[in-house]
Amino acid sequence: MISQSTSDKRKDLLTAALQLFVQYGFHGTPTSKIAKQAGVANGTLFHYYKTKEDLIVSLYIDIKTRMGEYIETKVPAGKKAKQMFKEQFTHVLLWSLENKDEFYFIQQFHTSPFAALLSPEEIKKQLSKSCHQIEEAIMEKAIKNRDVDFILTLLTSHTFGLNQYLAKTKLTKEQQLKTINDSFEMLWTMIS
Amino acid sequence: MISQSTSDKRKDLLTAALQLFVQYGFHGTPTSKIAKQAGVANGTLFHYYKTKEDLIVSLYIDIKTRMGEYIETKVPAGKKAKQMFKEQFTHVLLWSLENKDEFYFIQQFHTSPFAALLSPEEIKKQLSKSCHQIEEAIMEKAIKNRDVDFILTLLTSHTFGLNQYLAKTKLTKEQQLKTINDSFEMLWTMIS
DNA sequence: TTGTAGATTGACTAATCACTCTACAAAGAT
DNA sequence: ATCTTTGTAGAGTGATTAGTCAATCTACAA
Numbered sequence: 001m002i003s004q005s006t007s008d009k010r011k012d013l014l015t016a017a018l019q020l021f022v023q024y025g026f027h028g029t030p031t032s033k034i035a036k037q038a039g040v041a042n043g044t045l046f047h048y049y050k051t052k053e054d055l056i057v058s059l060y061i062d063i064k065t066r067m068g069e070y071i072e073t074k075v076p077a078g079k080k081a082k083q084m085f086k087e088q089f090t091h092v093l094l095w096s097l098e099n100k101d102e103f104y105f106i107q108q109f110h111t112s113p114f115a116a117l118l119s120p121e122e123i124k125k126q127l128s129k130s131c132h133q134i135e136e137a138i139m140e141k142a143i144k145n146r147d148v149d150f151i152l153t154l155l156t157s158h159t160f161g162l163n164q165y166l167a168k169t170k171l172t173k174e175q176q177l178k179t180i181n182d183s184f185e186m187l188w189t190m191i192s
Numbered sequence: 193m194i195s196q197s198t199s200d201k202r203k204d205l206l207t208a209a210l211q212l213f214v215q216y217g218f219h220g221t222p223t224s225k226i227a228k229q230a231g232v233a234n235g236t237l238f239h240y241y242k243t244k245e246d247l248i249v250s251l252y253i254d255i256k257t258r259m260g261e262y263i264e265t266k267v268p269a270g271k272k273a274k275q276m277f278k279e280q281f282t283h284v285l286l287w288s289l290e291n292k293d294e295f296y297f298i299q300q301f302h303t304s305p306f307a308a309l310l311s312p313e314e315i316k317k318q319l320s321k322s323c324h325q326i327e328e329a330i331m332e333k334a335i336k337n338r339d340v341d342f343i344l345t346l347l348t349s350h351t352f353g354l355n356q357y358l359a360k361t362k363l364t365k366e367q368q369l370k371t372i373n374d375s376f377e378m379l380w381t382m383i384s
Numbered sequence: 385t386t387g388t389a390g391a392t393t394g395a396c397t398a399a400t401c402a403c404t405c406t407a408c409a410a411a412g413a414t
Numbered sequence: 415a416t417c418t419t420t421g422t423a424g425a426g427t428g429a430t431t432a433g434t435c436a437a438t439c440t441a442c443a444a
Contacts, residue, residue: 027219041393153357161349190382233423
C-alpha cells in the first residue's frame with residue numbers, strides 16, 4: 001500500500017494504455033492488449049480500473065496532473081504578466097516536445113466523446129488558474145479587454161498549433177527555442 | 193447511374209454516419225446503426241462502401257469538398273492579401289457555425305489514426321491553395337517572412353480555436369460577426 | 385500458526401461487430 | 415423476350431471484446 005519499488009501495475013497499465021491509444025486509438029486498443037503490454041493478467045486491469053472508460057479518463061487526469069506539476073516547478077509566480085505568460089507558454093511547449101505521446105493523447109481525448117465524461121469540477125480545476133491569470137492581466141491592462149474565455153481559447157489554440165508545427169517539422173533544439181520565442185512574441189502582439 | 197431524385201442511399205449513409213460519429217465516435221458507432229439510421233439494409237452499406245474505413249475516409253473527403261466549394265463561391269480571387277484572407281477566414285467560420293457537425297467531425301478525424309489513411313495527393317490538394325496564397329502574401333510583404341507551414345499552422349489553429357469558442361458561447365448573430373471580425377484583426381496584427 | 389484482506393490470475397461468457405452470402409428485384413441492353 | 419448488370423435485403427458467420435468469476439497467492443497482523 002505504501003510504496004511499490006518493485007512494481008506499480010497501476011502505473012504500468014497507464015503507460016501501456018497511453019502508447020497503444022496513441023497508436024491505435026481508443027477503440028482500436030482492446031483491454032487485453034493493454035494488460036499484455038503492461039505485463040499483467042487480463043483481470044488485473046479491471047481490478048485497478050472498473051471499466052475501460054475509467055482507465056481512459058484516469059489516464060487523461062494523470063497526464064494533465066503531471067503536466068501541471070511540471071509547469072508549476074518551472075514557473076515561479078510573482079512576475080510581470082508578460083514574463084509569466086511567456087515562461088508558461090515556453091515550458092508547456094518544451095514539455096510537449098519531451099512528452100509527445102502524452103500531448104497527442106490530450107488532443108485525441110479532447111475531440112472524443114470521452115471528453116464529456118469529465119466531471120465539471122475537474123474541468124473547473126484545470127481552467128481556474130489560467131482564467132485567474134488572464135483576469136489579472138486584463139485588469140493590469142497588460143492584455144486586451146475581452147472575454148476571458150475568448151483569450152483563453154486563443155492562447156490554447158496557439159499553443160496546440162505551435163506544438164503541431166514543432167512536432168512535424170524537424171528542427172534543432174536551438175531552432176525550436178527560437179520558434180517558440182518568436183511565436184510567443186507574435187501571440188503577445190496579438191493579445192496586448 | 194445518372195441521378196437519384198427519389199433516393200440517394202450513398203448520401204443518406206454519409207449523413208447518418210456523420211451524425212452518429214459525432215455523437216458516439218468512430219468505433220462507438222456500429223455499421224448496423226448507420227445503415228438503420230439511413231434507412232437501408234446492413235448489406236447495402238457494404239455495397240456502397242467496401243469497408244467502414246472506406247466510409248469514414250469518404251465522409252471526410254466529402255465534407256472537405258463541400259466546404260471548399262462553399263468558400264470558393266463566397267470568396268472571389270484578385271483582391272488584396274488582407275481582404276482575401278479576411279473573407280476566407282470569415283466564411284470558413286460562418287460555414288463552421290452552419291455546419292457544426294461537419295466541422296467537429298473534421299477535427300475528430302484529424303486527431304485519429306484514420307488521418308494516416310489519407311493519400312498524400314489528397315493532403316497536398318487540400319493544402320496547396322492555402323500555401324500558395326501565403327507565399328504570395330509573404331512576397332508582397334503583406335505578412336511576416338516565416339516558413340509557410342508555420343504561418344499556415346497559426347492560421348489554422350486560430351480558426352479552429354475561434355470556432356470552438358463560438359460553438360460553446362451563446363452569442364447573437366451580430367455578436368458572432370463582431371467576434372469574428374475582431375478575431376481576424378488580432379490575427380492579422382500577429383502575422384503582418 | 386492462523387486468519388484475513390487485498391492482489392493476481394486466466395479461463396470463460398454474453399454480447400457485439402464488421403463483413404459475407406444468397407436470393408431476389410429493377411432496369412436496361414441486345 | 416432474355417441476358418446482364420446493378421441495387422437491395424437481411425439472415426448468417428467467425429472473430430473479437432469488455433467484463434466476470436472462482437481459485438490461488440501474498441503479506442502481515444493477531
